[in-house]
Amino acid sequence: MIQIVWFCLVAIMIAGYVVLDGFDLGAGIIHLIVARNESERQQVLRSIGPVWDGNEVWLLAGGGTLYFAFPALYSAAFSGFYLALMIVLWLLILRGISIELRSHIDSALWKPFWDFIFGAASALLALLYGAALGNVVRGVPLDANGFFFLPLWTNLMPGRDAGLVDWYTLLVGAAAFAALTMHGCHWVILKTAGDLQGRSRTLAAKVWWAVLALTSILTLASFGLQSHLSAEFAAHPWGYVFPLLALLGLFGVRVYHSRGKELSAFLASCLYLVGMLTSAAFGVFPYVLPSNVSPEAGLTVDNASAAPYGLQIGLAWFIPGMLLATIYSVFVYRKLAGKVEA
Amino acid sequence: MDSALAVHRLHFAFTVTFHYLFPQLTMGLALLIVILKTAALRTGNERYQEAARFWARIFAINFAMGVVTGIPMEFQFGTNWARFSKDAGGVIGQTLAMEGVFSFFLESSFLGLFIYGEKRLSPLLHWLTAFLVFLGSWMSGYFIIATDAWMQHPAGYRLDTGGRILLDSFWGLVLNPWILWQYLHNMTGAVVTASVAMASIGAYYQLSGKFTDHARIFLRTGVIVGAIATLAMIFPTGDGQGRMVALNQPVTLAAMEGLFDTVEGAPIALIGQPDTDRMQLDNPLLVPNALSFLTYRRWGAEVKGLKDYARDLWPDNIPLLYYSYHIMVGLGTLLIALMLLSAWFLWRGRLERCKQLLWALLLALPFPYIATTAGWMTAELGRQPWLIYGVMRTAEGVSPRVSAANGLFTLLGFLGLYLVLGILFLFLVQREIDHGPVTGGAQ
Numbered sequence: 001m002i003q004i005v006w007f008c009l010v011a012i013m014i015a016g017y018v019v020l021d022g023f024d025l026g027a028g029i030i031h032l033i034v035a036r037n038e039s040e041r042q043q044v045l046r047s048i049g050p051v052w053d054g055n056e057v058w059l060l061a062g063g064g065t066l067y068f069a070f071p072a073l074y075s076a077a078f079s080g081f082y083l084a085l086m087i088v089l090w091l092l093i094l095r096g097i098s099i100e101l102r103s104h105i106d107s108a109l110w111k112p113f114w115d116f117i118f119g120a121a122s123a124l125l126a127l128l129y130g131a132a133l134g135n136v137v138r139g140v141p142l143d144a145n146g147f148f149f150l151p152l153w154t155n156l157m158p159g160r161d162a163g164l165v166d167w168y169t170l171l172v173g174a175a176a177f178a179a180l181t182m183h184g185c186h187w188v189i190l191k192t193a194g195d196l197q198g199r200s201r202t203l204a205a206k207v208w209w210a211v212l213a214l215t216s217i218l219t220l221a222s223f224g225l226q227s228h229l230s231a232e233f234a235a236h237p238w239g240y241v242f243p244l245l246a247l248l249g250l251f252g253v254r255v256y257h258s259r260g261k262e263l264s265a266f267l268a269s270c271l272y273l274v275g276m277l278t279s280a281a282f283g284v285f286p287y288v289l290p291s292n293v294s295p296e297a298g299l300t301v302d303n304a305s306a307a308p309y310g311l312q313i314g315l316a317w318f319i320p321g322m323l324l325a326t327i328y329s330v331f332v333y334r335k336l337a338g339k340v341e342a
Numbered sequence: 343m344d345s346a347l348a349v350h351r352l353h354f355a356f357t358v359t360f361h362y363l364f365p366q367l368t369m370g371l372a373l374l375i376v377i378l379k380t381a382a383l384r385t386g387n388e389r390y391q392e393a394a395r396f397w398a399r400i401f402a403i404n405f406a407m408g409v410v411t412g413i414p415m416e417f418q419f420g421t422n423w424a425r426f427s428k429d430a431g432g433v434i435g436q437t438l439a440m441e442g443v444f445s446f447f448l449e450s451s452f453l454g455l456f457i458y459g460e461k462r463l464s465p466l467l468h469w470l471t472a473f474l475v476f477l478g479s480w481m482s483g484y485f486i487i488a489t490d491a492w493m494q495h496p497a498g499y500r501l502d503t504g505g506r507i508l509l510d511s512f513w514g515l516v517l518n519p520w521i522l523w524q525y526l527h528n529m530t531g532a533v534v535t536a537s538v539a540m541a542s543i544g545a546y547y548q549l550s551g552k553f554t555d556h557a558r559i560f561l562r563t564g565v566i567v568g569a570i571a572t573l574a575m576i577f578p579t580g581d582g583q584g585r586m587v588a589l590n591q592p593v594t595l596a597a598m599e600g601l602f603d604t605v606e607g608a609p610i611a612l613i614g615q616p617d618t619d620r621m622q623l624d625n626p627l628l629v630p631n632a633l634s635f636l637t638y639r640r641w642g643a644e645v646k647g648l649k650d651y652a653r654d655l656w657p658d659n660i661p662l663l664y665y666s667y668h669i670m671v672g673l674g675t676l677l678i679a680l681m682l683l684s685a686w687f688l689w690r691g692r693l694e695r696c697k698q699l700l701w702a703l704l705l706a707l708p709f710p711y712i713a714t715t716a717g718w719m720t721a722e723l724g725r726q727p728w729l730i731y732g733v734m735r736t737a738e739g740v741s742p743r744v745s746a747a748n749g750l751f752t753l754l755g756f757l758g759l760y761l762v763l764g765i766l767f768l769f770l771v772q773r774e775i776d777h778g779p780v781t782g783g784a785q
Contacts, residue, residue, distance in 0.1 A: 050457070056450075057447055060412075060413060061442030064443070065439050065442070065443075067416075067431050074419075074427055074431055075424035075426075075741075077420070079422070083752075093410040093411070094759075100403070145742065148743060149744060306435070307432055317443070318439070321444050324447070325447035325448075328447055329447070331451070335462060335463075
């Protein structure tokens with residue numbers, strides 16, 4: 001039981017990370033397209049400048065939570081996805097310094113260089129995060145000790161010899177890329193005005209169709225590939241509430257966007273992301289990392305979790321700690337509310 | 343030594359050594375910035391605000407470097423040390439997760455406001471953001487030291503039949519007796535780094551005849567705090583930490599000191615080269631009986647030498663451990679002398695005019711970084727051959743499925759990337775120093 005509580009808490013932490021860092025990754029993806037001059041680039045950066053670092057803390061705190069609640073999962077997934085995670089780390093480093101360092105030197109070479117790094121690293125991170133999620137849904141070749149190691153790619157087929165990248169994980173990566181692009185658009189629309197906002201609106205309207213198309217294909221592919229998903233949803237039909245949330249969010253984005261309700265459209269985009277992630281989590285449950293070789297080798301909430309004492313005591317500090325963290329975040333976002341100055 | 347093991351050890355050692363160059367400054371600087379902001383509030387002197395703003399800019403560059411090089415540290419527990427994480431994650435995952443939940447959220451939330459929000463906040467609220475950044479970074483230090491302390495001196499756990507390490511007592515973990523001295527020693531070290539940096543930049547401005555009003559503030563703050571902190575490095579924090587090692591890791595103590603034979607009235611070696619083949623210390627310069635006194639508070643007490651321990655319990659790189667320890671102590675002693683002398687000159691009102699001393703302060707900038715790095719090498723090499731002291735050997739903790747070749751690939755990647763980061767960092771800090779503490783350019 002306590003294992004299921006922690007499964008939900010880890011899912012919340014990951015969803016929190018994706019929603020929050022998602023908008024600044026999205027801002028990074030679109031800024032080369034929507035921000036055409038120095039003032040506009042600065043507006044995009046100022047909209048995320050004070051918060052991106054705090055958003056990335058969700059990755060660290062979420063990682064730490066995963067580590068202590070499901071140590072077998074953390075060690076298997078991190079060593080198995082070794083190459084992909086190292087690339088993620090390098091991209092996070094490059095992206096972080098591109099945000100922090102660009103403003104230090106006023107030069108015709110320095111700023112465009114870091115703008116490119118910021119855009120490219122953000123785009124690749126969105127793709128890789130999606131591909132990682134795809135790997136978890138597809139399953140990995142866990143050995144008898146509960147470890148595995150995946151090459152970056154093999155034959156691009158999601159069979160038992162699959163690498164990190166196959167057509168399915170690539171599809172999830174593309175969907176994540178489109179979704180975070182949309183998410184970033186709605187953040188920039190919310191925080192800016194003028195031409196920059198106008199271009200973001202146009203892009204948001206176009207990207208929405210890509211998100212809709214990729215979401216549909218992804219759903220079909222996932223249910224076709226991972227039979228556990230259909231079994232799980234058939235066994236617990238209440239779980240359809242999660243895909244329903246995603247759907248609600250996606251259409252909410254469209255409706256609110258066309259009515260010019262910026263905040264509601266952004267929040268609907270958050271809802272879409274949360275709905276997609278929770279649908280995946282629900283569909284994979286009780287596995288936390290399924291095997292694509294034999295079902296019984298998969299890691300589950302039971303065989304991957306820490307001992308009950310640690311999980312129980314963990315609740316005692318985690319819940320007040322995250323309440324405090326939420327209070328800080330609300331305080332900061334309220335202090336920084338409104339459009340950034342042009 | 344299995345080559346995958348060597349690669350994974352070097353991978354962690356390199357990335358953590360590079361990473362800690364930044365937090366050691368930011369943790370200490372957070373305290374100094376609070377001191378400057380407090381002085382600004384109390385005196386209303388705008389120079390203190392300018393000084394605080396200048397160091398906040400240096401802080402921000404260091405903090406960004408610390409953040410981007412810090413994320414790989416948490417990841418590597420899983421990527422490179424998966425067996426260790428699988429068995430011990432239920433214990434040390436607690437302190438690592440607490441660091442994220444309690445410190446990083448606090449630190450990052452209020453750093454954004456501290457750096458970007460001075461115009462939006464009242465002076466008192468802005469002071470509060472600086473204080474909360476300080477609190478967050480010092481709490482972060484606590485949780486990381488608690489994690490390391492558990493590996494040095496495991497507490498609050500039990501082993502289950504499958505060899506998994508289970509948390510048995512939460513308070514045993516977070517109030518591990520090893521934490522107190524190691525935490526105080528480490529945080530005092532961070533204050534030393536920051537105060538030497540402040541005094542060093544102050545000396546640079548003073549010698550260059552630029553920003554001399556600010557230089558005086560930097561020199562005064564850096565030297566006063568630095569004198570207290572360098573002294574506290576030796577006593578009580580270094581003494582306390584040393585006695586923890588002596589009592590709980592006696593073979594580590596013998597290796598640090600290059601003590602091969604068990605003797606009553608053991609000496610301290612000031613210099614000398616340990617020869618582990620012939621089991622002797624070459625060219626020693628000894629202070630008789632000092633080790634016995636420092637360890638047991640009795641001049642004639644017996645201290646066991648390396649020969650009395652099984653060779654497979656010896657730390658596996660005794661010369662490097664020995665030199666790390668001696669470099670730490672040597673540079674620490676040098677910094678005490680420099681800071682006390684500077685404090686004396688400051689008190690007599692002659693520091694600003696004493697060129698030789700200002701030059702010495704300027705050139706001392708690298709020493710706290712080297713001493714701190716050597717100190718951490720002493721702690722971690724001294725823990726060998728154990729990953730968790732007495733419970734799990736380092737060789738048992740590596741990721742079973744990550745090959746030496748893949749490890750080397752990413753190690754080389756980090757070497758290249760961190761070289762670029764290091765160059766960028768120096769370049770940007772140099773620009774900030776050049777620009778100086780006055781907003782709107784040089785005077």
